[in-house]
Structures are given as structure tokens and as C-alpha cells.
Amino acid sequence: MDEKFDEQLLILYASQTGNAMDAAERLGREAERRGCPSVSVLSIDEFQPIDLPNKEAVIFIVSTTGQGDNPDSMKGFWRFLLQKNLTKEWLKGVQYAVFGLGDSSYQKYNFVAKKLDKRLSDLGATAIIERGLGDDQHPSGYEGALDPWMSALWNMLDQKNHKLLPNGPDFVSLDATFIDQPKIQIIYHDVEEGVPPLSSDTELKYLEMQLERARSMTPGNFSGNDRPDCFLKMTKNHLLSRPDSGKDVRHFEFEAVSSSIEYEVGDVLEVLPGQSPAAVDAFIRRCNLNPDSYITVQPRSTENHHLLNQPLSPVKLKSFIELTMDVASASPRRYFFEVMSFFATAEHEKERLQYFASPEGRDDLYQYNQKERRTVLEVLEDFPSVQMPFEWLVQLVPPLKTRAYSISSSHLAHPNQVHLTVSVVSWTTPYKRKCTGLCSSWLATLDPQRRVFIPAWFRKGSLPPPPPSLPLILIGPGTGCAPFHGFVEERALQSKTVSTAPIIFFFGCRSDRDDFLYRDFWLSHSQNNGVLSGDKGGGFYVAFSRDQPQKVYVQHKMREQSMKIWSLLSQGAAVYVAGSANKMPSDVFSVFEEIVSTESGVSREAALRWIRTLEKAGKYHVEAWS
């Protein structure tokens, strides 16, 4: 074929939590409705950047994380794009548009989208329209910016390149008979094939098998779809915080049951949570499903051949729901409401659902659904006349996601075990309902006496394990202390055989009696020549935020130890910051700027550049979770 360009609208998304993916899929649907002959929606890591010059029109939907970073899926693509040897003609003739998802309460607001936009333009690509910036702080979230940006996009595309939108730019209004097709199909099987009868020593094997089958069938790829690295059994469940303190922080210990495990300090454990049996049953009843039937799930279109290569073994419907579909925690997306409206038989329900799915109802939907954290089950119960076919449910119910936690043990100190420090998440919704986090509360209710097998994966986080000779400055308030618990355990062990460099650790919590996590552990290592002791050149400092009228945080304690910190930095120490507060990492960064500037006498700007160099040299690491 002689064509220079592929006749296609390519939509690439870089999603961290699924929002960018959702926006991209919506964009794809809207393009199809306008008659675009060929639309492709892909995660950016499924696309080879070398093919970029061959594309006619590419739309990028990219999220920025709280620290101003790319989502993981974009890291490879971005590295490619930053190459010096790409010329400013490389993308000549390629039309593009960028939409970013970010949060304006952060300094590095939508940095990923801004940088991408500039880079693409520098490489010779032509912008169809100005970049759009979605903002979590907007009353209806990112959709507040997406709707107008999309309209502008369709209008411009229609003008510049009419063959992409033969139906014209205007929104084809939703009528009762128009509906998309589900992307997957479900095949029901009569008998369970090749499964041995249940007995106690194969209980684990049964779970393993069901899990593998179920998760390999789910549409979309996300973390936890590959085989678990191991199955864990909980051996300890201790409350670390004081009862009635308003906080519930636990120390969990696990043992591997199926295979030996390997990990390093600073690594992350991903866990697949169990769902409440009552919730799963309620969902099955509500949707009129037969829990005992056996199913396989396959993509409807024949394009995705790779999924059909292996014959799929059937899995029990109830297991499939339990293991892959999040029915009582995650909120459904706008499209779910759109599809629901087709299957509502009560008129007022149908109207309301159509309203929610429309641009006019967007803000009200945001209040009712996203802000309130409405679960799938709750939404279905609020619209009792809706009977959605199982295919649609499988496609649209949010996938059950793994949850990641920083590991708090050193494998050297605890062979075949892994420990976690988990805060049970709970909050009150705007409508004043009390909610708890799915995984943290599930783990908290687990009884080590009962045999519950937990699928788990080991992953690298942002905290590389330090060699024993590297001096360390650690800042980890609250559950941020978890990875550093592992660091200290490991260094203490290492100090018995080799000489180790000092560690100074800044911890913070509300008060001494409420939530001074691992108090005895830290204190014991700061005495008697321990790795945190002054004798060894180390230190341990605690900020109790609520034990006095004024707030005292880790950054205040850091200022008090300005000279010591500078001394260690001058010796080549590495900095590790971990924790769950939104602003803590940037507050800590500011204090470092201050310390470097004051102690060395250079300007604040020079200090800032020096710390940035530390980051580039791999000596400044941040693990921040929300």
C-alpha cells in the first residue's frame, strides 16, 4: 500500500487509577458514533513509539500523579520521546491533541500533559486544538474540562480532516433504540470440566485454579492479572494504635503457603482482597444470576486473537464475581449509567439515568456517585427496575483491584515471612454515611486461626534497598515508617557481620499514647550502639503533632537537626521519604532546600538544583500513597 498514513484515529491513554482509561474509552465511543471509520483505544504501553510518525491523528489522554510523575505505563514511551537524536521534523504531518488529568491543589499540576504537549510540538507534530486540563478540584472532576474540550476537538477534526468524522461533529443524540454492543460474550457450560472434588489439602489448589482462570478472562489488563507470586496465610494480627484513639493501625504477619518467597526491603506487596460474602450474594440475587453455573468469558470481536489462543477452562460464576468484579467498593463510571438507562423499565428511573449520563446531569452524577463513593450494588439497588445482562455487567463493573502496601519486614530477619503495617481506612461521606476501605478492613477482620489464603504479588516500589555502607536519612510519619522498619531490621542484622553506615530516622504521629507505632522497636535500636543510636552517628526523632498546642511535624524536627542532616548529606547519604499525607513529600523537600541553603551558604535556587541532582543520581526517593 502506498499510503503514507494509516487511516485511523488513535487514542492513547496513560492511566494510573483508571480515570484516564475511562476518559479514553469514552472518547473512542464518541468518535465511533460520529462515524469515524477506524478508532483504536490503547494503553500507551501497548503502543510502539517508533510508529508514531506513521499515524494521521493521535489523541493522548494522560494522568499526572500527585508527585508530578508519569503513570507507570508511560515511562517507557516518555523515555523514548526524550531522546536527543529525535529531530524537529520527526513527527511532521502528524496531528495530535493532549488532554491531561490532574489536581490543581498540587504544585506540579498536570505536568505530564504539559510536558508531552510541548515535546510533541517540538518534534514537529501539529496540534489539532489546545491541550485540555482536567482538574479533580472542579465540581465535576475532570469531566468538567473534558466535555468542552471534546466538542472543540470534534469541530476542529471535522474542519481539518473530514474523512475522520463522516457523520459530522455534532453529538448524535441518544435515543431509546441506539445501543452499543458489549465487548465480551459469555458462554455457559453444563458441567465442570476436569476439576477434582474438593478436599482440604487441595483447597488452596482449587483457589489457585479458579483465580487463574477467572483473572485471565477479565477484559482489560491491569495489575494482578498475572499469576500470584504466592499465596499467604496470616499468622499475626496486632493492633498497634491505642483502641478508641480514632485510628486503627495494624501489624500483620504472613507466611507463604504455596511457594518460597523472595523480596528486598523497600519492596511492595500487592494483595487481592476478599469481598464480603453477603455483598456478593446480594449482587447475585439482585442481578438474577445463577451462582452455580459455569462460564467462560471471551471477547466478542475477533481482533484480539491472543486471548483465544488458549482454550479457556470454565469457572464458577460466583467465583468469577468474587475474584474479579468489585461489587461493594469501587464506584461505576458514567458509561455504566448510560447503559443502565437502556435496561430500565420504570420510566422515572430511565429518565433519571439518562439525565445522569448527559452533560447537563454530569455535576449531579458526580455528587451522587463519585463524591459519595457509591458502590455498584448500591447503584443497582437504587434503580431496582434495571435488569442488565451479565455481559454488560462483566464489562462495566469495576474490576477487583489488588491493593499495594510497603513491606515492613526484612526477609533476612524473617525468612519465609512478610509483614505489613496497615491503617484501616475509614471516612464519612458527604451524605454522612460511614465507609471503610475494602482491603484494609478485610485484612483487619482476618483471624490467623482460620485458614484464609491470600493471593499476593511482590513488586518493586520507589524505594531501592540501600547497601549497608550507605548513610541514610529516613522520613516516614505514620504508616510511612513501614518500609523503614524493614530497613532498620536489616541493617541491625548486617551490623553484626559488617560495618554499617549511620541512619537518622524522622517519625511523626499524633501522640505518644495514641499511635506511636513500633515505639519499643525504634527506641531499642536508638540505644546500646544500635543502628539508630547517637554513638553510631545515627539518630531517631519523633514529632508528636497533637501533644502540644502548636502542631509539630517531621519537618520541624528536621529543622532542629539541620547540621546533622547536612553532615550526612555531605558524606553522600541517600534520602528516603515515605508516607500517606498528600503534602508531606513536598513539605519535606522544602525543608531540605532550607537546610542545604543554610548550612552550605548557597542560595535557595542552587540548593534546589543540587537536590534535583540528588534525585537524578538516585539518592532521593519518595514513596507516597493516598
Add this chain to the structure above:
Amino acid sequence: MRRCLLFEWKIKIGKLPNFLNYATGTEMEQEKLLVVTDQVAVSVSAIFDAVKVVRKEGVEQIDPLIITQASLDSLLSVESSSIDDVVSICKSLEFPSDQLLASLSRVLKPGGRILLYLTSQSEEANSSLERKLLLAGFLDIQSSGSQSVGVIGKKPSWKIGSSFSIKKTSQVLPKIQVDDDVDLIDEDSLLTEEDLKKPQLPPSDCEVGSTRKACKNCTCGRAEAEEKVEKLGITMDQLNNPQSACGNCGLGDAFRCSTCPYKGLPAFKLGERVALPGNFLAADI
């Protein structure tokens, strides 16, 4: 051997031990030497032997200030940091006391040496003397003499109580080793001044019932409006006999407006008591 008393010796070389000379800081060409002892009298040869330990060179030219039965008062008139070497000839391990040792340290010049010389030789005594010096703040402590008869220490060479700037405003930062990816451009260069400015939060539409609350000194009337909303909070009567003018309240959260008093409660039938779910929080109830 003729035993001479101290003053006789001094007379012999033509000089009287003159505390006042030292005290007024009379300049002497040789290094100033102070000898202290707990004994009533000490022989010249003992002094020579002791001094030979601390000063390797010839001792003929020495002119020591000698204090016998030395006590704290003995040093009151000796100027601080005026002595190059101190030799303590002691019979007992208790001498010099810690306080006397501190005084000796005071009169020593920074970098000056001290020798604790025992007239009775004893191996174990040395470690005790070493500890004494260590605790008093002396450095470079070592046993000395041909038969380890004494312990030498050195006064630290910075003046006690002097201050000097710790902050080296050298304007130089430590060099960092960066495994630079020289093939990639600096991505921060892609951002403009505008991009780097702190973002402005989107203008609030001041909608009552949204997450934005009225300021403490609210002048736009939002505070009154919010107060009105609060008053619409649920009452027991409303729970027992729920009514709905719009007809939507009973349908559940999906159909309720933002000011509905039944927000957060499950669906209900008009007139029938509303079931409060276990997880519901309401301020007024």
C-alpha cells in the same frame, strides 16, 4: 650523693624559685616547666629523671617552677595557658586529684604536655593514670619512659571557650555522581514560566451543598444559606412519618435533590417509618 634542698639547688644556679616571676609572666627564653608533687620534698635527680621522660633533649638548662605538697591553692597565682610542660611527680595514685588536674590543664598552653610520673613503679598504675588523663580531657595519652614509669598526655590545641564559625560559607556543594543519560533532553526545560506558577484553583461556583464552605467572615451571604441548609437537617418526626412534597424523597439518594433532608438515608414509602442504617451519622439525632 649530696642531698640538697630545693632552695639550695636553686641558689646554685643563681635563681630563686620565684612564683611571682611566673605569675607576672616574665619572659624566659626556654620553655616554661612546672613541676608539682604531693611530697614534702623532692630530689633534683628525681626531677631530672622525670623531665627527661617528657623532654628528650638535655635537661641542664631547665628552670622549673616547683610546687611541693601541691594543692588547688598552689596554682592560683599561675597564669592560664602559660606553661609548656607539666611534670607531676607523685608517690600516691590519688595525686593529682581531678580538680588539681583541671587546674594543671588550665595553666598549660594549648598543645602543652603533662607527665604523670610515679616514684614507685607499677604496671597497673599506668592504666589508672591513663584514665585520669583521659577523663580530664587530655589527648594523645601514652605510657612513656624506659620502664613505663609515667604517662604523658597533651592538652588539646584549641582554646577552651573559644568560638569559631561552624558554618563554612564556602559556597561549594559536595559533588554528586550522576549516571547521566546523556542521550535524553532535560524534561524540565519543556515547562514554561507560566506552567511553573502555582495553579489557581477553579473559581468556586459557590453552590450551597457542594464541598466549599463559607469563609469565617463571609459577606456574600453564603454563610446564611448554609445555615438554612443545616436547619433542614432531619427530625425524629420526619423519620417516623416521612412526607415528600416533590415525591422524590422516598425514591432513594439517586432521585433526591441536594437539599433533601433525607439525603443519605435508604429509600422509603411515604408515611412509613424510615429505617436508619447502622452506619448512618446525623448531627441532630
